[in-house]
Amino acid sequence: MKRTPIYGMMAEFDSAQALVDAAHRTHEAGYLKIDAYSPFPIEGLAEAIGFRKNAVPLVVLIGGLLGGLSGYLLQYWISVISYPVNVGGKPYHSWPAFIVVTFEMTILFGGIFAVFGMLALNGLPMPYHPVFNVPRFALATKDRFFLIVFATDAKYSPSTTRSFLEGLGPRSISEVPS
Amino acid sequence: MDEPRQPATLSDRAPVIEPGYTFGSVTDKISSIVLTRPTSNGWFLGFGVAFLLTMMMLYAIGYLFIRGVGIWGVTIPIGWGFAIVNFVWWIGIGHAGTLISAILLLLRQSWRNSINRFAEAMTLFAVACAGTFPLIHMGRPWLFYWLFPYPNSMNYWPQFRSPLVWDVFAVSTYATISFLFWFIGLIPDLATLRDRSTNRWAQMIYGILSLGWRGSARHWHRYETAYLLLAGLATPLVLSVHTVVSFDFAIAIVPGWHTTIFPPYFVAGAIYSGFAMVLMLAIPIRKVYGLEDFITERHLQNSAKVMLATGLIVAYGYGIEAFMGWYSGNRYDAFLLWNRLHGPYAPWYLSLLACNIFIPQLLWIRKLRTSPLALFLLSAVILSGMWLERFIIVVVSLHRDFLTSSWGMYYPTRWDWMTFIGTIGLFVAAMFLFVRILPMISIFEMRTLLPEAEVKE
Numbered sequence A: 001m002k003r004t005p006i007y008g009m010m011a012e013f014d015s016a017q018a019l020v021d022a023a024h025r026t027h028e029a030g031y032l033k034i035d036a037y038s039p040f041p042i043e044g045l046a047e048a049i050g051f052r053k054n055a056v057p058l059v060v061l062i063g064g065l066l067g068g069l070s071g072y073l074l075q076y077w078i079s080v081i082s083y084p085v086n087v088g089g090k091p092y093h094s095w096p097a098f099i100v101v102t103f104e105m106t107i108l109f110g111g112i113f114a115v116f117g118m119l120a121l122n123g124l125p126m127p128y129h130p131v132f133n134v135p136r137f138a139l140a141t142k143d144r145f146f147l148i149v150f151a152t153d154a155k156y157s158p159s160t161t162r163s164f165l166e167g168l169g170p171r172s173i174s175e176v177p178s
Numbered sequence B: 001m002d003e004p005r006q007p008a009t010l011s012d013r014a015p016v017i018e019p020g021y022t023f024g025s026v027t028d029k030i031s032s033i034v035l036t037r038p039t040s041n042g043w044f045l046g047f048g049v050a051f052l053l054t055m056m057m058l059y060a061i062g063y064l065f066i067r068g069v070g071i072w073g074v075t076i077p078i079g080w081g082f083a084i085v086n087f088v089w090w091i092g093i094g095h096a097g098t099l100i101s102a103i104l105l106l107l108r109q110s111w112r113n114s115i116n117r118f119a120e121a122m123t124l125f126a127v128a129c130a131g132t133f134p135l136i137h138m139g140r141p142w143l144f145y146w147l148f149p150y151p152n153s154m155n156y157w158p159q160f161r162s163p164l165v166w167d168v169f170a171v172s173t174y175a176t177i178s179f180l181f182w183f184i185g186l187i188p189d190l191a192t193l194r195d196r197s198t199n200r201w202a203q204m205i206y207g208i209l210s211l212g213w214r215g216s217a218r219h220w221h222r223y224e225t226a227y228l229l230l231a232g233l234a235t236p237l238v239l240s241v242h243t244v245v246s247f248d249f250a251i252a253i254v255p256g257w258h259t260t261i262f263p264p265y266f267v268a269g270a271i272y273s274g275f276a277m278v279l280m281l282a283i284p285i286r287k288v289y290g291l292e293d294f295i296t297e298r299h300l301q302n303s304a305k306v307m308l309a310t311g312l313i314v315a316y317g318y319g320i321e322a323f324m325g326w327y328s329g330n331r332y333d334a335f336l337l338w339n340r341l342h343g344p345y346a347p348w349y350l351s352l353l354a355c356n357i358f359i360p361q362l363l364w365i366r367k368l369r370t371s372p373l374a375l376f377l378l379s380a381v382i383l384s385g386m387w388l389e390r391f392i393i394v395v396v397s398l399h400r401d402f403l404t405s406s407w408g409m410y411y412p413t414r415w416d417w418m419t420f421i422g423t424i425g426l427f428v429a430a431m432f433l434f435v436r437i438l439p440m441i442s443i444f445e446m447r448t449l450l451p452e453a454e455v456k457e
Helices: A016-028 A056-082 A095-121 A135-141 A158-166 B008-012 B023-035 B041-067 B082-106 B110-114 B116-136 B141-147 B163-196 B200-209 B217-250 B262-288 B297-327 B331-342 B346-364 B372-399 B414-437 B443-449
Strands: A006-013 A034-037 A145-150 A172-177
Touching: A006 A016, A006 A135, A006 A158, A016 A034, A016 A145, A034 B217, A056 A095, A056 B217, A095 B163, A095 B217, A135 A145, A135 B163, A145 A158, A158 A172, B023 B163, B023 B414, B023 B443, B041 B116, B041 B414, B082 B110, B082 B116, B082 B163, B082 B217, B082 B262, B082 B372, B082 B414, B110 B116, B110 B297, B110 B443, B116 B141, B116 B163, B116 B262, B116 B414, B163 B200, B163 B217, B163 B443, B217 B262, B262 B297, B262 B372, B297 B331, B297 B346, B297 B372, B331 B346, B331 B372, B346 B372
Parallel strands: none
Antiparallel strands: A006 A145, A006 A172, A034 A145
16 A cells, blocks of 8 residues: 555544435545544444445354364363263263353354454554544544545545535544544 | 334333433543542442452462361361352352343343443453352362363363363353453443543553544444344353353252252342342442433333342242152152251241242332332342352252261351452452443443434435
8 A cells, every 4th residue: 555644534523414424425426445433333334435344253153163163072082082981881972961061162262253353354453543643533432423535545635535525514624644 | 124113101111311411421421430530438438348358358268278178167068168159159140241231232122231331340250259269169279270171291181071161161251251242342432531531541541451443434333243243142151151050060969959940040040149239239339420310210120120030930940949849759859848948957948038039029019119229128138048049059958968877067167258258348349440440331332322323324
């Protein structure tokens, strides 16, 4: 990615509805590299900025399968191959007794993959990010809603993007230094 | 999707959040408790007392490590004394937190949003208290890692057909998942605290803990998916944990333990005691911090109804135990019932019936369900009742088994009591720290409850 001194152009909105409408209009206007920031999850906002691929469910599925399989195989290997002990004449491969640990390992790995997979896909932890350079962005975790057009977007130009965003009726507009 | 249908009675029900709040005022109200409200003398007093009790627990455990489990009241035939009673009691209390945060999320019960955060914290601290007991009740606690399957020079592995090994996996998974669930719920709120605090140190610490959260729409989308999936995983997990704990008993052949009703009856009892603890925490917290607008009468009523329902399931469990004692025709089971009612521990059993079945029926009265004081007292009664239930299950079943020659009595020593009361101190001290340094109500989930959060496509 080409590094420019400007990261993007950011517009601030007063309400969730205004942000969703603005995101729709920006995306329809042909800006593809955009993002929106809100103090709480807003239904439909991710679709409005053109975000479709969500890999979290797949990651959790892989984690769960990995956990369940490793849990069962661990017990099988220990009880049948490495350390067979005759307990009350039960078979070495007494699978009903292995279900509990298999189940718990499925949940454990699925949960760990859900949390760390989500963080990794989101690129977190990331202590520094250019959007934090905008002083008003501190309100993005309180009651304000922000839309950004990245400078890497093909249609981006400092003057036309600014006037386009002004047409969306924002509260303020700022250029984000990178 | 259908229009949300509003039940006709909604208008006369208390709301989940009082009207008139905005995104900003909700944020300010919850975050100011942590950031700007001065720490009161009452907080120091409460924390100080709880801290002293924690020190008492550490003293009792330190002496235990020097002298061994002989300082406790456990003897043959009662090899499982207070340690297991308290373990089962504490882990049950934790269950309400996961129920509120995971199961009620899946059921779209939005009233949970104002109580899930501290209920999850309660789960974590209760599991920490619970986890202490199995560790210290081992004769050689410094060898606790033998519980886990790891390659070792003894060429030795755990026995996976034993419910005690299942328990290790269930409880450690439960502790891990509860922590992760609580932590990812906190991330957006930690970012709020990072942006709202004026103190450099607080900004740095909350900043590091918030992992650089910036509320991007892509992030929220993945976040919500992960949160929902985690709730879906935690739901069967929470039901499995107390089921596995009950297997510790049910798989043994001791009369009073060897019964198939145990798993559902343990889970219901866990939720019963957990909601009692939620109320015992919520009622003083909402009063002291002026959060009556967020934790409303509706929350108290709903919790009371959950207690009433789970309490009746527990009562059904007792009924079935008594019925099977008679119907099975097994003289040892019949004797167990007789011994509970007429044996040396009869006063304990009768108090158990009073605390868990008879007194909680007062919750049918609407006036009591809406009175914080009455709910607080009833919750204390239920928590005592559930502790007695664990005591009856562990001690009364063991103290008179098949042969009269092996009968005995269990007398807890002062070390037992010091450890037990000490864990209550540890729990309370951790809760005091939690309400002081972290937002005790989920700020971002409260924002979603406001009418302005509604968006039309």
